[in-house]
Amino acid sequence: MTISEFRIPFRYTTNRSSSIRWVASHALHHWPIFLVALIGAAGNAALASVPALQYGIVFENLTSGAYLPSVFLRAGAVVGISQTIRGFMQFFRNFGFEVTAQRIERDVRDEFYISLLGKSMTFHSLQSIGDLMARATNDIREVNYIFSPGLNMVLGSINFLFIPLGIGASIHPALLLTPVLFITLYFAAIAHFLKILQPVTSEVRSTFGRLNSRLAEDIDGIETVKAASQEEAEINRFKQNSEAYRNANVKQGDIEARFLPLLLLALAMGFGLLHALILNRQGLIPLSSVITYFSGLSMLGFPTNTSIRSYSQISLGIASAKRLLSIMNSHNNLDQNENGHSAAISGKVKFENVSFAYDGINLNLHDLSFEVNPGQTVAIVGQTGSGKTSLVRLLNRTYDPLDGSVKIDGIDLREWKLDSLRAQISIIEQDIFLFSKSVAENIAFGKPQASHAEIESAAKKAQADGFIESLPEGYNTVIGERGATISGGQRQRLALARAFLTDPKILILDDSTSAIDSKTEDEIQQAIKLASEGRTTFIITHRLSQIRWADLIIVMRKGRISAIGTHEQLMQTSRSYRNIFAEAKE
Amino acid sequence: MGFHQGLTGELYDRQYSNKALLGRIWDYAKGHRKFIIWMVISITLQGLFAALPPLLISKILDEGIAGIPNETAYTILVVTIIILQLLDFVFYYVVRRLLTRITADMNRDLSVDAFAASIEQDLAFHDRLSSGRIVSRITTDTNDFSMLVRLTMDVAGSMVQSIVTAIILFNTEWRLALILMAFVPIVMLVVSSFRKLARRVTTQGMRAMANVNATIKETISGISVAKNFRQEEEIYRDFKESNTSSYKVNVQRGFVLSIVFPVMRTISGLSIAVLVYFGALTVTQGLITAGAWYMLLLASDRFLMPILSITSYWTQVQTGLSAAERILALIDSDRSVIQTDNIKVESLTGRIDFNQLSFHYATGSKILDHFDLHIQPGENIAIVGHTGAGKSSIARLISRFYEFQEGELLIDGVDIRKFDLPSLRRNMGIVTQVPFLFDETVEENIRFAAPDITRGEITELAHQIGNGEWLETFSNGLDTQVGERGAHISMGQRQLVALMRVLAHKPAIFILDEATASVDPFTEYQIQQALGLILQRSTSILIAHRLSTVRSADRIIVLDHGSIIEEGSHQGLLKQGGHYAELYNTYFRHQSLQYIEEAGQILGKGLSSSNPA
DSSP states (O other): OOOOSSOOOOSSOOOOSSHHHHHHHHHHHTHHHHHHHHHHHHHHHHHHTHHHHHHHHHHHHHHHTOOOHHHHHHHHHHHHHHHHHHHHHHHHHHHHHHHHHHHHHHHHHHHHHHHHHHSOHHHHHHSOHHHHHHIIIIIHHHHHHIIIIIIHHHHHHHHHHHHHHHHHHHHOGGGGHHHHHHHHHHHHHHHHHHHHHHHHHHHHHHHHHHHHHHHHHHHHTHHHHHHTTOHHHHHHHHHHHHHHHHHHHHHHHHHHHTOHHHHHHHHHHHHHHHHHHHHHHTTSSOHHHHHHHHHHHGGGHHHHHHHHHHHHHHHHHHHHHHHHHHHHTSOOOOOOOTTSBOOOOOOOEEEEEEEEOTTSSSOSEEEEEEEEOTTOEEEEEEOTTSSHHHHHHTTTTSSOOSEEEEEETTEEGGGBOHHHHHHTEEEEOSSOOOOSSBHHHHHGGGOTTOOHHHHHHHHHHTTOHHHHHHSTTGGGOBOOGGGTTSOHHHHHHHHHHHHHHHOOSEEEEESTTOSOOHHHHHHHHHHHHHHHTTSEEEEEOOOHHHHHTOSEEEEEETTEEEEEEOHHHHHHHOHHHHHHHHHHHO | OHHHHHHSOOTTOOOOOHHHHHHHHHHHHGGGHHHHHHHHHHHHHHHHHHHHHHHHHHHHHHHHHHTOOOHHHHHHHHHHHHHHHHHHHHHHHHHHHHHHHHHHHHHHHHHHHHHHHHHHSOHHHHHHSOHHHHHHIIIIIHHHHHHHHHHHHHHHHHHHHHHHHHHHHHHHOHHHHHHHHHHHHHHHHHHHHHHHHHHHHHHHHHHHHHHHHHHHHHHHHTHHHHHHTTOHHHHHHHHHHHHHHHHHHHHHHHHHHHHHHHHHHHHHHHHHHHHHHHHHHHHHTTSSOHHHHHHHHHHHHHHHHHHHHHHHHHHHHHHHHHHHHHHHHHHHOOOSOOOSOOBOOSOOOOOEEEEEEEEEOSSSSEEEEEEEEEEOTTOEEEEEOSTTSSHHHHHHHHTTOSOOSEEEEEETTEEGGGBOHHHHHTTEEEEOSSOOOOSSBHHHHHHTTOTTOOHHHHHHHHHTTGGGHHHHTSTTGGGOBOOGGGTTSOHHHHHHHHHHHHHHHOOSEEEEEOOOSOOOHHHHHHHHHHHHHHHHHSEEEEEOOSHHHHHHOSEEEEEETTEEEEEEOHHHHHHHTSHHHHHIIIIIGGGSHHHHHHHHHHHHHHHHTOOOO
């Protein structure tokens, strides 16, 4: 069993040991529909050979001078009926592969998402959302394409390679020569083609990536480009980037132009015909068999023409599956600790010689020791990168310390049951995330069963009820993607309301009251004051007024505590602390 | 995605007549005239050669039937077929290579022109359009267009093959050829009716995809919140719902698209069945030979398949042409900022005069109405006012990002319209509200406007601010990568880098549109130091949001609805107790030490009123 913070059983187990096995294990789960697709593919190919055989029969009749219209009619009917059935078979093949592909896309995404939910916060804070998004959408789409059109074309056309074998063998064993040679060389050529194509396609992607990201930056930063009058330089840079992209494209085109299976097809058709004719001259086979054989050989055209695209489609899909697996198989170091300590938190926090490193090597926090009593408000100040956020992230066990221990109510966090711990600790982050749901649902996110009265009272405490009432539909107003339609200060108050509702014993505000002007400042001050009542509160803040009145102030510098104490104490002991208050006075 | 653009147009979009459109496309193609001629020849020959083998095979068969023992003719025919097949491969090779070059070159030229056009556009243009849409025009639409070129050539080849085959068929036996022709309208009818259906389900599929993408984006972004509140199951339900609905729509789409080709197959299979029967009958009547009959069967595929592809290709022609139209509209879009002269600027003293200037954005009411403002060389002015008072507009007009409608704007006594813009802007340092950094190192970002400055000089400048301590907060000093738009560093650090950029550049005029976001107090202290250094040597226009910035100005201008309602020094204006005092209480008061001390009382009050019944 893998270590995970959160588990939802996926409907079936998959083999994650390699990308091909993984994709195959998904496909095997849908074997009935996959089988329909395979039967369709085989039936389609088998029926495709019917006309070739009928041509031979009619031709023989014509050359023998028998001229039996019933034979023609029968042949016509057989061709017509077989090709109609073939149409159905082809439909089974196409739709079968399509459904398989769609189901696999659905299930792979489901499995991927469940795996993301189980990952620790360490993982999520290091992964860019954009990158995960790209994997969850585009890469999973590419896995879909392995089946449709990828395998649909490959498995659908591969049967056609063997039709000439059957037809050849049934006419004369010597006629196996051309198809056997063709098949052998064909696979060798495809393997070679994919091998040389692979680095070029990744070059196409990377040059396009470079072109696109600089382009997007330039257009977003157009004011900066103009302000620095760097238009010309940027146009030149764009020219260079698009030249690189163009060259990569030409390289790929040139490789595709040299598609050897096409040459093999040309040779096979020619030599196959010649060979059959020679056998005919030697009286070994009738002329009608030459026709049947040649018609059979022309079936090789289908797999040859489709392979230009379909094989590279599959290899792209496998590469994408690899990218997905690398995320799913990445190591997780936090467990939910189902049998751990579970109790109501009173709010005593103790750091004992705590060191921490994101990567486990370069320390981000050095040897922190301090103690906070239940109900105290702690302000953490320091420059960006001084370790403020890392410090509070240790509190709800987002990360584990490298050395030393963090204790709440005297018990090491690693002993706590994760559920019990997190349910009583609430973090309001810098970048407040709101769901595209109603205001009420957003507030009740941490406590879905909350009554409307509870929600309103939480909003009141967070000083948010005023603006909520003024929204078009009050508490039922749906806020846009990432809450775009409400201002920064309002989001912060909604987040506060969210925290009030869950009534955490430890509240952490990570610079979550920044976007507020003097007018709302008083309201926010009160809201935070209310929020900190009866709980231990950690505030990372830029607001001097909040720092000024905290019970304990921790000044961080380069991952260490450079000063700690009350405002009065720090004004005495810390020069840099004095500096910031002196500057405000001026 | 191109699809989304199809739904809504842009203001600058225009309709080109087909002639004008093709003319413009030809402008881009004609540089490759030689390539194109070679390609057309190759394609014609390829189509011709591809159509010939059935003819030769029928000859061989007829000779075989007649039992003519002409070994040499026989060999020549077979060798000819082999040669034709080889030529087919060679021509495929030649056409692909030429085509690759033509499309890649046209793609490059179009996107470079589109990029140049959009970067040279004024900001009024960029305000109206989302950057994502412009980017998508420059990349996706040019790709769609080059796909059109590629398809056109493919189809042209198929058409030649189809026409040559048709001629051969008619020459062999026109009645049978007519039977085959009868299938053409049927095929076209079926394809076009499918096209409508296919387009509908494809649109639905794309919508469902957009939908699931949006949900995925939201649920992935929300994971950390969900974890904080242990609500993983809740967002998993949301995810699952949209994932399942997307699956359903896509299966429907797959159903429709899976039908198209089998139906085509069946139609062509039936046409061949008819040919087998009637063809054989005509042979018995002595109208054609048995060889010719076989040729008809071989040729029918070569005739029908190109028709199928041409019919289904038509949708893509429309996609490609409208993509071309969108790119050209971007390239041809009109500009509003127009310079009447190109006076090169060597150096400026920094005097700025607004005389009776009126300005409004493309859509919207007047921002500045007969506005007068005179800034002396070296003077530092701070502009304050409520949101929408026109503060940023003043800065943007001086930067010449927008065109004004009335009055005049003079820099060093010269009409701003008469300058060579790049050289004018080289004498200005502009820091925008959200400082924009490129995904490069700190050093490269500082050097952006002053490419010649050395690393030593940058280090020296950096040390004038808080002893260079701010550099230590970067993981890798000057070589730290700042990330896309500066995402890897904090807002305060971004502002510092943007100010360093101006310090390196030493402009005569400095324009600062200060960020509203707050910055940690230590960085704030350093920003003030950097600002102080710049103010010493430039004429400065500060759109201020920080108390300390306002205080550092020589003169404060209070703006309301596009006109100056008060001006003077900080202390003087506060004493007046007018608009500035009101603004101060709204925006700046909480930054003052006095307020910070008073906050204790508010907090005390907060304590006592904590039980609001």
